[in-house]
Structure formats: C-alpha cells, structure tokens
Amino acid sequence: xxxxxxxxxxxxxxxxxxxxxxxxxxxxxxxxxxxxxxxxxxxxxxxxxxxxxxxxxxxxxxxxxxxxxxxxxxxxxxxxxxxxxxxxxxxxxxxxxxxxxxxxxxxxxxxxxxxxxxxxxxxxxxxxxxxxxxxxxxxxxxxxxxxxxxxxxxxxxxxxxxxxxxxxxxxxxxxxxxxxxxxxxxxxxxxxxxxxxxxxxxxxxxxxxxxxxxxxxxxxxxxxxxxxxxxxxxxxxxxxxxxxxxxxxxxxxxxxxxxxxxxxxxxxxxxxxxxxxxxxxxxxxxxxxxxxxxxxxxxxxxxxxxxxxxxxxxxxxxxxxxxxxxxxxxxxxxxxxxxxxxxxxxxxxxxxxxxxxxxxxxxxxxxxxxxxxxxxxxxxxxxxxxxxxxxxxxxxxxxxxxxxxxxxxxxxxxxxxxxxxxxxxxxxxxxxxxxxxxxxxxxxxxxxxxxxxxxxxxxxxxxxxxxxxxxxxxxxxxxxxxxxxxxxxxxxxxxxxxxxxxxxxxxxxxxxxxxxxxxxxxxxxxxxxxxxxxxxxxxxxxxxxxxxxxxxxxxxxxxxxxxxxxxxxxxxxxxxxxxxxxxxxxxxxxxxxxxxxxxxxxxxxxxxxxxxxxxxxxxxxxxxxxxxxxxxxxxxxxxxxxxxxxxxxxxxxxxxxxxxxxxxxxxxxxxxxx
Amino acid sequence: xxxxxxxxxxxxxxxxxxxxxxxxxxxxxxxxxxxxxxxxxxxxxxxxxxxxxxxxxxxxxxxxxxxxxxxxxxxxxxx
Numbered sequence: 001x002x003x004x005x006x007x008x009x010x011x012x013x014x015x016x017x018x019x020x021x022x023x024x025x026x027x028x029x030x031x032x033x034x035x036x037x038x039x040x041x042x043x044x045x046x047x048x049x050x051x052x053x054x055x056x057x058x059x060x061x062x063x064x065x066x067x068x069x070x071x072x073x074x075x076x077x078x079x080x081x082x083x084x085x086x087x088x089x090x091x092x093x094x095x096x097x098x099x100x101x102x103x104x105x106x107x108x109x110x111x112x113x114x115x116x117x118x119x120x121x122x123x124x125x126x127x128x129x130x131x132x133x134x135x136x137x138x139x140x141x142x143x144x145x146x147x148x149x150x151x152x153x154x155x156x157x158x159x160x161x162x163x164x165x166x167x168x169x170x171x172x173x174x175x176x177x178x179x180x181x182x183x184x185x186x187x188x189x190x191x192x193x194x195x196x197x198x199x200x201x202x203x204x205x206x207x208x209x210x211x212x213x214x215x216x217x218x219x220x221x222x223x224x225x226x227x228x229x230x231x232x233x234x235x236x237x238x239x240x241x242x243x244x245x246x247x248x249x250x251x252x253x254x255x256x257x258x259x260x261x262x263x264x265x266x267x268x269x270x271x272x273x274x275x276x277x278x279x280x281x282x283x284x285x286x287x288x289x290x291x292x293x294x295x296x297x298x299x300x301x302x303x304x305x306x307x308x309x310x311x312x313x314x315x316x317x318x319x320x321x322x323x324x325x326x327x328x329x330x331x332x333x334x335x336x337x338x339x340x341x342x343x344x345x346x347x348x349x350x351x352x353x354x355x356x357x358x359x360x361x362x363x364x365x366x367x368x369x370x371x372x373x374x375x376x377x378x379x380x381x382x383x384x385x386x387x388x389x390x391x392x393x394x395x396x397x398x399x400x401x402x403x404x405x406x407x408x409x410x411x412x413x414x415x416x417x418x419x420x421x422x423x424x425x426x427x428x429x430x431x432x433x434x435x436x437x438x439x440x441x442x443x444x445x446x447x448x449x450x451x452x453x454x455x456x457x458x459x460x461x462x463x464x465x466x467x468x469x470x471x472x473x474x475x476x477x478x479x480x481x482x483x484x485x486x487x488x489x490x491x492x493x494x495x496x497x498x499x500x501x502x503x504x505x506x507x508x509x510x511x512x513x514x515x516x517x518x519x520x521x522x523x524x525x526x527x528x529x530x531x532x533x534x535x536x537x538x539x540x541x542x543x544x545x546x547x548x549x550x551x552x553x554x555x556x557x558x559x560x561x562x563x564x565x566x567x568x569x570x571x572x573x574x575x576x577x578x579x580x581x582x583x584x585x586x587x588x589x590x591x592x593x594x595x596x597x598x599x600x601x602x603x604x605x606x607x608x609x610x611x612x613x614x615x616x617x618x619x620x621x622x623x624x625x626x627x628x629x630x631x632x633x634x635x636x637x638x639x640x641x642x643x644x645x646x647x648x649x650x651x652x653x654x655x656x657x658x659x660x661x662x663x664x665x666x667x668x669x670x671x672x673x674x
Numbered sequence: 675x676x677x678x679x680x681x682x683x684x685x686x687x688x689x690x691x692x693x694x695x696x697x698x699x700x701x702x703x704x705x706x707x708x709x710x711x712x713x714x715x716x717x718x719x720x721x722x723x724x725x726x727x728x729x730x731x732x733x734x735x736x737x738x739x740x741x742x743x744x745x746x747x748x749x750x751x752x753x
Contacts, residue, residue: 035705039724040679040742254683256717 011219013284019061019218020277023053024295026077027274028302029086030249033076033093037253042094042310047107048249049077051216054273055180055243056081058221059148062229068116068134068147068422070127073108074180075120078150083115086305096312101455103315104323109453116145118421118458123445125155128164128177129414130446135173135232136415137422140373140400146232150178153242154185156199160441162206163411165240169208170406172237176228177203179240181215182247187259203240215245216273248272323456324488326512333485334625335543335590342503342544345536352533354523357498358389358465361505362427364537366397369425372509373401375412376429376465380404386431387467387524409439416462417447417514427509430466432476433518436483447514448489463508463515469561469611470521471655474647477521479560479611482618484516485588491542493587494518496563498531500586503540511542520561520611529564543590547599551579554669555599557622558609559585566609568662573669580669588618593625600626604635605672609665614642636672641665676725678709678746680739683717689740690714692733697723699731703748710745723748 011019030049036042049056052074060081063069071078079089084100092099093107101109108122118134121127131149138145155161156179168175179200185193196202203210209231213220221243228239246268250257278291352360366372374390380402384391394402405412409430416426430436436443443464451459468479484492491513495501501519508515523529548563549570558566563584570580581599585592600606606626608619623638641660649655680690693711697703703723710733712721723729725748733745 035722035724038681038721039676040681040744041677041724043682043741045685252684254681254687254717254719256719 011222013281013286015061016219016277016281016284017286019054019057019222020274020281020291021294021298022057022061022081023218023274023277025086025298025302026053026056026080028298029080029089030076032302032306034249034253036306036310044094045107046093046253047074047251048253049074051248051268051272052077052180052182052245054218054277055178055215055221055245058218058243059178059225059241061218061222062225063116063146063148066116067145067229068118068138069150070118070131070134070147070418071110071120071150072124072127072152073120073122074152075107075110079110079112079117082117084110084112084117086302087308088112090306090309091312094309095314096309097315098309098312099455101453101457104455105453111454111457113457119450119454121446123441125151125158125160126414126441126446127151128155128161129167129411129442130418130421131175132164132168132173132411133415133418133420133426134422135168135175135418136171137419137424138174140419141423144233146174146176146229148176148178150180152185153179153181153183153190153199154193155179156196156202157185157193160410160414163406163408164414165203165206165208165238166406167408167411167415168238169206172235174232174235175238176225176232177238177240179242181242181244183244184247184251184259186251187255189259198242200240200242208238208240210240210242212242212244215243216271216276218273218277245273323452326451326459333589333591334593340541340544342538342540344534344538347534347536349532349534351530352498353527353530354495354498354501354519355387355389357502357533358505358519359391359393360533361502361509362390363393363396365506365509366393366401371423371425372427373403373419373424374427374429375403375405375416377405377407377412377431379429385429387519389465389519390429409435410442413439413442413447413464416464417442417450417460420460420462421450421458425461425509427463427465430464433466433468433480434475434478436466436480440483443490443514443516444487448487451513452489459512460514461512463505463517465505465517465519467519467521467524470525471648471650471652472521473650477648479643481518481588482612482616485618485621489514490589491515491587492518492589493542494520494560495586496520496523496560496584499533499538500540500546500584502533503538504542504586506537507539507542510539515542518560522561540586542587543592544586545592545595546584546586547581547595548584549580549582551581551603553579553603554605554607554673555581555583555596555603556607556609556665556669557583557585557596559588560611562609562611562660565660565662566665569665569669572662572666576670578669578673596622596626597629600630601633604633606634607639607641607665607668607672609641609660609668611659612642613645614640615645617642639668639672641668676727676748677744678721678724678748680712680741680743680745681721682741683712683714683719687714687716687741689738691738692735692745693718694735695731696720697729700728702728726750
C-alpha cells in the first residue's frame with residue numbers, strides 16, 4: 001500500500017458497528033449471488049464485489065439520503081450501501097418483474113431515484129459525464145445535493161471520464177469522482193494499462209483535489225469522502241477520491257482469473273475488510289456472540305430477499321414495449337392513430353430565417369420554463385453559436401442557463417442527460433452532426449435507453465440540436481439520420497422551413513423523451529431562404545408530416561433541405577403535365593406513415609429523396625413499409641434518390657456527382673410515371 | 675434440501691463436464707467446502723458447497739451435462 005495513503009484510527013463504536021452492518025450485508029449478498037450461480041439455482045451475468053465492500057460503505061455513510069449516485073454494473077456494493085431494497089436488487093439481477101427496473105436492465109440498469117440512486121451504466125466510464133449533469137441540476141435548482149459517480153480503475157483510461165473531470169472542475173460542480181481501484185481493469189492488472197502510479201494524481205491536471213485511501217478501511221474511506229462531500233456541498237467543486245482494495249473474485253462470475261497472481265490474492269484475502277473490521281469491533285469491546293447474531297440476522301434478511309426474487313415472476317411478454325417511450329400507450333416508431341394537430345397561438349407572423357426561428361423557439365422556451373438550459377460549444381455571446389442560433393440568449397438569460405462548454409461532445413451530451421434525469425430540460429448543441437461519432441455512446445446507450453432500462457423510473461427529456469449537410473468536406477457534411485432512427489428510444493425531427501423549425505423544436509424541448517432536432521446547413525447558410533413564422537407559440541407534433549405541395553400523379557417523400565429540391569423538381573415537371581405531391585416527413589421517428597400511405601394510395605407512384613446515401617438510408621425503411629402495405633397499388637417500383645455511397649467530397653465537381661438535387665428527383669419522377 | 679446444478683458460467687456456456695468429485699458420497703460438508711471440479715469450454719473451476727449438510731452425489735465424473743442439470747443434493751441433518 002502506498003505510504004501516502006491516509007488511514008484513520010479513530011471512529012465511534014456506533015459508527016464502526018454501522019459500517020460493519022453495511023459491509024457485512026454487501027458480503028452476504030455477494031456471497032449469496034455467487035452461491036446461487038455456482039449451484040445452478042439461477043443464471044445471469046454477475047460481477048462480484050468481494051473485497052470492495054468498505055469503499056461503498058465508507059462513501060455512502062458520508063452522504064445524505066437525498067444525495068445522488070451514478071454507479072456501474074459491478075453494482076451490488078454501491079447499491080446496497082446507498083440503501084437499495086435487497087429484494088428489488090436481487091430481482092433486477094435475476095431479470096424479474098419485482099426488480100428495481102422490472103427486469104429490463106439487470107445489473108446494468110439498477111435505478112432507485114427515491115434513495116438517490118439515479119442510474120447505473122454497463123458502459124465503462126460513461127457514468128461520469130452523466131454525473132456532471134446530475135450535479136449541474138443540483139446547482140441550477142439549488143437543491144444542495146451532492147453527486148457521487150462511482151467507477152472502476154479501468155474507467156480511468158477512457159475519454160468520457162477525462163471530459164467529465166475537466167467539465168466538473170471548470171464549473172466547480174458538487175461532484176465526487178469515486179474510483180474503486182480494485183487493481184484490475186477487467187482482466188488486466190493496473191501496471192499493464194498505465195504508467196500512472198496513483199490515479200488521484202491525475203486530478204491535479206484538471207485543477208481539482210485528488211486523494212488516495214485504503215479501500216479496505218471504511219473509516220479512512222469515510223473520512224476522505226466526508227471531506228470531499230463537504231467541499232462539494234459548500235461550492236468548492238469536485239474531488240477525485242481513489243480507494244484501493246484488491247478484487248477478491250473474478251471480473252465476472254465464471255472468470256477463470258488466469259491473470260491473478262495467487263500469492264497476491266492470498267495476501268489480499270488476509271487483509272480483507274470485513275474480518276479486519278470485525279477484529280476492530282471485538283477489540284473495542286463488542287462480543288463475538290453479538291456480531292454472530294448480527295451476521296445471522298443479515299444472512300436471514302439476504303436469503304429472504306433472494307428467495308423472494310427467485311420465486312418472483314418474469315415480466316410478461318406483452319409488456320415488452322412499455323418504457324421505450326413515455327406515455328401509457330404502445331408507441332413505437334410509427335405514429336399510427338395518434339395524430340395531434342399543430343397548435344398555433346393567434347397573432348402576427350414575421351418573416352424569419354431558419355436560424356432566427358430556432359433562436360426564437362429557444363428564447364420562448366427559456367422564458368416559459370426556467371428548467372430549460374442550453375449547453376454547447378461557442379453558444380454564449382458574443383458568438384451566439386457558429387450559425388448564430390443562440391445569439392443574444394446568454395445576454396438575456398445569463399451564462400448559467402446558456403452554458404458554453406469545452407470541445408467535448410461526450411461531456412456535453414452526458415451532462416445534458418444527467419441534468420435531465422434530475423429535473424432540468426436541457427437543449428444541447430452538437431455543432432455538426434458528424435460529431436455524433438464522438439458522443440454516440442451517450443446518446444444511443446444512455447439517453448435512448450435509460451427510460452427502458454430503469455423500467456420507467458427515470459426519463460431523459462433532452463433535445464440535441466445539430467446541423468447536417470452542405471459542402472464542407474467528408475467530416476462536416478454528412479446526413480446521418482439513419483444512425484439515429486435505428487435506435488429505439490430516440491425521436492428524430494428534421495426541419496425544412498423556419499416555421500417548421502420553430503414548431504418542431506418547441507415540441508422537442510417539451511417532449512419527455514430524448515429528441516434529436518436537425519437543422520439543414522444549406523438552409524442555415526441561405527439567409528435569403530426566409531419564411532413566415534408565428535410570433536407567438538407554435539407546436540408541431542412529432543409524427544405529423546406536412547404536404548408541401550398537392551399533386552395527383554407522383555408522391556415525393558422527403559425531409560430537410562431536399563424538400564426544396566423536391567419542390568423545384570415538382571415545378572419543373574409540372575410544365576410536362578406531371579403533378580407531384582411533396583410530402584415533408586418533418587419527423588422520422590415517430591414516422592407519419594398514415595400521410596405517406598394516403599398520398600401513395602392516391603398517386604400510386606413513390607419517389608423518396610434525401611441527402612443521405614441511398615444505400616441503407618432511411619428511404620429504404622419507407623420503401624419497405626410502403627411495399628409491405630400497398631404493393632398491389634403501386635404502378636411502378638418505389639424509386640429512391642439519395643447520395644452516392646461515398647464520403648461527401650470537398651471539390652464542387654465531385655459534390656455535384658455525389659449529392660442529389662432537383663434534376664435527379666425530376667428524372668426519378670419521370671421514370672416512375674412513365 | 676439444496677440442489678446442486680450445473681451452473682452457467684458465461685453467456686455462451688450451454689454445458690459443462692463434471693471432472694471430479696472432491697467429496698465422498700454421503701459425506702458431510704460445510705458451506706464453501708470444495709464439492710466438485712467443473713470444466714467448460716471457457717473455464718475450469720472448483721464448485722463449492724452452497725450450504726452445509728450431507729452430500730448425495732448424482733453426477734458421474736467425466737460426464738458432460740447441460741447447464742441446469744441436477745448433479746447433487748445437500749440435505750441438512752439436525753445435530
């Protein structure tokens with residue numbers, strides 16, 4: 001053990017006894033899980049915590065009941081120390097309807113917001129950005145709560161943790177980074193994946209205190225945690241707390257542990273926390289009989305909880321679709337039978353650009369609801385965003401609500417998610433949709449799934465605004481909506497006009513599910529492309545397409561900037577006597593299939609046009625749905641117009657060959673109605 | 675009575691070999707005592723007794739059993 005490691009000799013006997021009870025409960029539960037697995041009583045993935053009990057025990061004893069935690073799939077120690085119901089924990093691990101999340105999340109989806117345990121992640125390090133948001137919500141709402149994010153030593157190598165440490169320190173958030181250093185990153189010893197000798201030394205690089213303690217001593221952990229929690233609560237910012245305790249079992253149940261040095265393991269077993277704590281209590285005057293009776297009561301409690309979980313029902317198959325999206329109805333990707341009209345408040349309209357319309361939607365949402373906060377790169381004044389969509393908002397609402405961030409997309413999206421989990425309605429900006437690759441874990445694995453994997457105990461009302469398209473080369477010009485529509489739990493809207501932008505964005509911000517709102521760059525750059533927008537409120541429901549031009553001969557389904565190319569094509573072929581109906585989907589998920597089918601039912605010819613690659617683009621989904629529903633009515637095969645299956649090139653000559661425009665759409669229209 | 679079944683030691687594991695018994699049939703064990711050696715295509719591990727009592731062996735050494743197969747019972751006897 002490191003000589004600089006803090007140890008703490010004194011603690012009241014009552015506190016020691018409380019530590020013993022918690023740590024012993026964790027040990028008993030972990031042991032019961034491994035026994036049940038080894039004897040074939042139940043089967044599931046499980047990540048043992050034996051040896052790490054004192055870390056969770058000491059830290060959670062330093063928290064108020066209302067303080068927050070974000071933890072990992074090696075969950076049992078943290079969850080039990082925070083106070084989770086043992087039966088609900090066991091039920092979730094076993095995938096039962098009685099679990100914390102109704103069996104939807106397993107070890108990776110433990111959530112009990114009533115005791116402050118907001119979320120668990122199965123992605124190493126991903127909890128840290130989320131925890132920054134939970135801490136931000138505490139700050140913004142003045143709750144006084146402190147957040148602890150727990151992760152293993154292995155997570156110190158992943159970027160998300162570093163982005164989160166930088167952001168938390170920059171904003172002096174009430175957050176504690178708790179590193180359970182169990183000396184192995186899954187199956188690799190620490191010295192084989194880093195040259196850092198003490199992980200807490202890294203804190204200095206982010207301008208925050210770092211401390212390393214003996215993780216087998218709950219008293220030492222508790223003292224360090226109390227200091228960190230107190231600092232966070234008084235506004236002194238985050239702390240990195242590293243607690244070292246040898247992992248006495250495998251990474252997972254069944255792990256052959258071929259990478260563990262037997263002599264070191266034996267030494268660690270001789271230094272394990274519970275026996276040490278028991279000896280300390282006995283030498284302090286507690287009788288062995290007293291502790292034996294406590295052990296027996298704990299064993300009985302754990303066994304009762306696990307037995308009830310074993311006996312409990314699995315969730316019913318017909319509940320599969322519950323908690324993918326909010327609301328009580330089955331509500332999937334297609335908005336069948338759930339059409340709501342657009343609502344517009346009476347009053348004047350003004351001619352605005354797309355950027356002005358976005359700005360107005362944000363401004364009005366912020367004025368209506370204090371919980372709306374903005375996060376993103378360069379979004380504060382004087383810049384007001386790369387495309388000026390947020391201009392003036394930090395001046396009007398302050399930099400607490402319009403937060404310019406570091407260039408750190410995982411931190412931006414993760415922070416938005418965490419803030420949304422605990423009461424805010426964040427709108428995050430991703431400067432270009434191409435940067436989805438940097439933050440897709442947060443969006444697809446967390447924003448989209450947390451409602452489901454917590455059985456609806458939490459939800460993620462975030463809006464992610466982003467820009468797609470135009471001609472800025474291979475990494476700043478893509479149309480990636482198909483990456484998003486493939487993920488259950490996300491909603492995806494694309495605006496083609498200033499009016500739609502205001503109405504759709506307003507709805508996204510007020511929606512209880514994570515929404516991605518895409519602003520086509522061509523329209524942001526074309527300042528001449530203005531349109532009438534209501535000065536007052538406008539809400540366009542997601543899942544309500546708009547017929548931008550009526551026609552009887554061919555349906556062109558499109559969205560975003562390509563809608564304008566479709567309208568040009570329609571005007572062009574009108575002179576040849578072909579009447580094109582242009583359907584602007586406006587939202588891809590939920591999809592207004594009803595309007596598409598109604599139009600195709602009339603024209604019996606369908607062309608789908610979009611900016612993304614034709615191959616595996618979202619048009620393929622529409623073509624398939626229409627073919628399934630009305631193959632017999634089609635006069636010609638469905639035609640798709642999209643980009644070539646190449647990266648977006650820089651040279652204008654290549655762009656012209658790559659991207660679809662009005663001529664290609666017109667040609668496709670002539671082809672299908674020939 | 676506690677049942678001892680072939681465990682699932684990994685998501686893809688469907689069967690395991692009972693390599694060797696580490697207790698005599700009818701012997702008394704304490705919880706955590708070594709019971710038998712299990713081998714799968716992924717791992718070889720010593721399975722411990724999930725409870726205290728008298729072991730009744732069912733499984734045969736060298737045999738391959740599907741996950742969940744009953745290979746022993748442990749019956750607690752008073753005194």
